[in-house]
Amino acid sequence: MWRAQRLVFLMSARGITLLQSCTDVEEVAGDLEGILGRFDYYPVHSCQSTNIILSTSKLIPLLADEEEKTKTQTTEETCSRLEQAIMDTKDSKQKALVEAVKRWKEEDNVMEAKCKAKALENLCIKEISLIKEMEEALNRRKQEVEKKRNQRDEFLKELQMVQEHKFALESQISGSQNTVDELEQKIISAVQLLISFKERRDAAMMEYENARQEVRRLKRSAIAAAAGSKSEILEFSFMEINEATHNFDPSWKISEGKYGSVYKGLLRHLLVAIKMLPSYSSQSLLDFQNGVEIFSRVRHPNLVMLVGTCPESRSLVYEYVRNGSLEDNLFCKDKMPPLPWQTRISIAVQICSSLIFLHSNKPCIIHGNLKPSKVLLDANFVSKLTDFGVFYLIPQSESGSNLTGICNKSNPNFTSLYIDPEYLETGMLTPESDVYSFGIILLQLLTGRAGLDILKEVRCAIEKDNFKALLDCSGGNWPFEEAEQLANLALRCCEKNRLDRPDLVLILRVLEPMKTSGIDSGPKEPSRIPSHFVCPILQEVMDDPQIAADGFTYEAEAIRGWLKSGHNTSPMTNLKLEHCNLLPNHALHQAILEWRQRL
Template identity: 60%
Template sequence: MGSIVEGVEVWGEGVEDTVYVAVGKNTEKTQQLLHWALHNFSGKQICLLHIHQPHSLSSFLGRNLSGVVPKEHGNQSVHKLLDQYILTLVPAGVRVHKLLIEMDDIEKGIAKAIAQHNIRWLVMGAAGDGYNLGKLAKQESEKAIFVREQALLSCNIWFICKGSLICTRVYSKHTSDIETGPALLALDSNTEAKHSENMKSESTPDALKYLGILPGCFFAFLLSILKWHRYFVNSGHLSLSVGTVTGITGDRCLEHETKRIWREALKRWKDEALESWHAKEIRRTKEVEEQLAKAKQEVQKMKNQRDEILDELQMVQDENSALMNQISESQCMETELEEKIISAVDLLISFREKRDRLRIEHAHAVREVKMVRKFGKADTSSYRVEFPAFSFMEINEATHDFDPSWKIGEGRYGSVYKGLLRNMHVAIKMLPSYGRQSLSEFQHQVEVLYRVRHPNLLTLIGSCAESRSLVYEYLNNGSLESHLSRKDKNPLPWQIRISIAIYICSALIFLHSSEPCIIHGNLKPSKVLLDANFVAKISDLGIPSLVQQSLDSADTSTICNNPNECLAYVDPECFVTGKFTPESDVYSFGVILLQLLTGRPLSGLVRDMKCALEKENLKAVLDISAGEWPLYQTEQLAYLALRCCEKTWLNRPDLVSEIWSVLEPFKATCIGTPPYLTSKKLRRVPSHFVCPIVQEVMEDPYIAADGFTYEEEAIRGWLNSGHDTSPMTNLKLDHTDLVPNYALHNAILEWQQQ
């Protein structure tokens, strides 16, 4: 939008960049002038010049008025009219001024404004001559003619008629000569003036038609003729003055002589003008020919350059088309290879699933074959009898009368002691006394748990119904919680952490795929134990069913030191429904996986991980003590953990199809970790797997009367050789009967499969 500066004769800088437009009260003509000025002077300021006639307003309103029209009323109407014109220019984006001058004569007011305000550019209206193009009509354009002749020569004027340019007056040296020509014709008497006018009216059209020269030059020529003629008359060749010649119509001789002299002078002047014009035209033609030759050379040069560029462009286009063909072929090959890789990966996954399933079935089949081969058709009752059962006295001796220094843990479901039972390092869990089962029910449930075997489940060796205790294998690397809380000075490398997640996932898949489905319901880092080779095993399976204590009725103060952190592992939907589902274990697994990645406490853990993934700054939350994490694979695990921690169970991933498919590729790099990454010690055989007689890993462990376990072939050879004493204590045996140690046998098989 343009800006408007209002006021009468308020003017500032920018005269060179301002175009003045003389406007009147005729709105249509004024609009045509403004439109032409906007079209031809874009980028310049515009000033509306209006000459206000005070007396014309009084005559317009009425000559019979007794009083004089107030001056303020006239100015208001003029300003209102100028404001209307300005509003039409504002949308064009130009800066508009207005200049109002009061004077009775409009043409004199315009000339005065040009002189006072040093106007260099003026656009005004005029009437064109219908017969001569580029000429002003004398009667209709008196104001325009007056301004053209009387205005300062420094002002360039454009005369517009009906929106079209009909005439211009442009300031230059030639223009200055043209404008000053008429002023030089001021003669001493009226007779000379009349004579000059008659001569000009007779001769000027013919000369202009013949030569097309400018009027100013012709006036100079007339001036020279008149001066010569005056000299001719005064010298006596003509006895009459110019006034007498023009006044006397009867003297034919003088008139004939004057015309003859006029014709000769005009002919001589025409010849000189033609010669001068011809010379100029020859020079101009030579210049044009030279310029044309140069232009032809440049055009030819540009054509050569264009041909070279076109050749190069054609070569580039050919190369581009060849490259595009190669790219399309590469893309097709890439798509085919991707499809082949995807199909190969799917086939590999299916083969691995079949392999794992067959391995599990093979292990079960091997165990069943060995049992059938050794014991034949043993009934269920005999199998129950063979389940290792320990007396309260043995439990008491193994824990040194439940010495507090031998206590290695305490929680909601009882205390855990380290013990030496029948020369085996074991972990004895003392269940709380508020259980409601009878001894037979307790023994039956323990036997059911005894049959649940998996390499990543803590092995149940036996039980003591009297003390309501369970005997497990002892793992000397403690719990995952102690390693994450930095109680162990050696932090776990990232390979071991991911392998722990793989072990937990494998155990959960086994439990959930059993018939009926087995739910742990209390999975957290303190329930994940690590053996000497950092193989993770889940403990406390089925303990809640033995204790028969619901989550709501238990005293949360006995669970852990921080009840809020312990409850963070519990599925939020369990607090609403009161039931555990397989998805509850998935939720707990997701929280543990986040802790494995970050090593951070539970407070705000899910929120911090989400923020880190959104900002693409996963390194900020990863545990740097675990070493250099592989960022791409770690990011997959982070997204997987967050999905497991969804509050709605429907949004959590499936263990087999989604979680295991992400974790399984890590098995080759993490589970096959070199020993120096997993432990400072070399992998060694657990001492209770070794036969005391032959010092080799037992294949068929049997328990003798002294309570020690031996290889069947070795102990029978000892007894058949006539010995009735213990190979370990050298004390006499009460009897020579041997009992198979199934728990130890299964533990050895699982250890050998790792």
């Protein structure tokens, strides 16, 4: 559009210039014609004047004719020259016009060439920018192509890895298929074996039902046989005891008291606790053996098992209980964690049950030295009484004199806290003496206190209705009403008159509901299997525990299979069994049932 406007403008300017040139030529031509007119006028005028002069005066001479002729010639020459000049002027104008037209055309051509050059320049710039854009697009395409190529290479590598993985998986699948086939065969075999086991179980159940009628008779006969024969316990020499304790190294000593010292020892690859009776024990060997014979027949889950004796040194060898004593745990010695109140109630129940068992034994066995240090705890905080009946292995006169020295007011020892005041007066031990000691232990389990004034403090707190302040808060949230009831019962156990003390069976009836509520409110955490719940042969929790002639408890099926296979020796000691009769361990069976209910 702008090119067309530019061309119209140039054409208009050139047209104006051409018109001006034409006008100038016409004006020059007009001037020349005016000059010629004047020259024409002059001759005519001269002729008229001459005629007038001739007419007026005929006296002019011939010279005037000659002058006229000369003037006429001059005029003609001038006219011819003027005509020639006019012609030349016209030619010049015509040439100037031709040259102007030619120059105009050249200018138009130059202008058109400039316009074309400008257009070409703009077109060239557009082409250059277009080329740059195309180059950039081409570079981008190259980058994309390179990226695609790299991706293709990566995909090819991944594809190769996938194919290799596929081959590996296929090989694994083939291997797994073979394993599956083998496992299916094993499962089929296991199912068949299970079916056979079920059949055997059904047969055993039938045998059990048939044998139930004979159990009581066998039990009675086993008890009678046991009463009429001596039990097999291990006997160790003094040399073995000396080697086991590293020559009675003080670092191996566990404790020391009025009834002797206790050492840790390793006897025949078995970790044991060796009780060395005091030197003033001067009983005869026969009396010592008779006493040991009685204690060796006493088996209860909450009594430390007597492994053997050393008659030479008058020492007793017990099983080793690793978790320390109730005294250590209750009073947090060696930074031990405090016992929860549920565990304390369970320990009280176990102590009470073991005391009832000892007192109901024939003959009756009185502990005589019951205190927290004589209550040992295993890894699951199951209590085991130790030193029961040791009182009978020491001469009463020596024991009494020694006791008097220990309990002297000038030598106030911690042990006097647990001794029955009636025994201090009469020197006679009764089952109620153990009840008194158990009452003190109950108060310590409730309060966590070990002072000599614990009886006075608890009585004052109950009278002032402030017993809650005495409860050991480290044991957790005690059920206050039951705890206060138990404290009153413990105070009754500590009455000076033994006839005013409650029976242990009554105490057990009070403790059992508290134990049950403690189990229900306690955290349901999985506990380790107590070691005495496990059969020594099968290494599994026993369903039907039976006591063999060696004093150890086994699963009924395991020990019967042992005996039927022709063995007549103990699986534990390898000593010859006196008989093959088995006695059901009802106390342990009940303990296992209670433990399973807590799971």
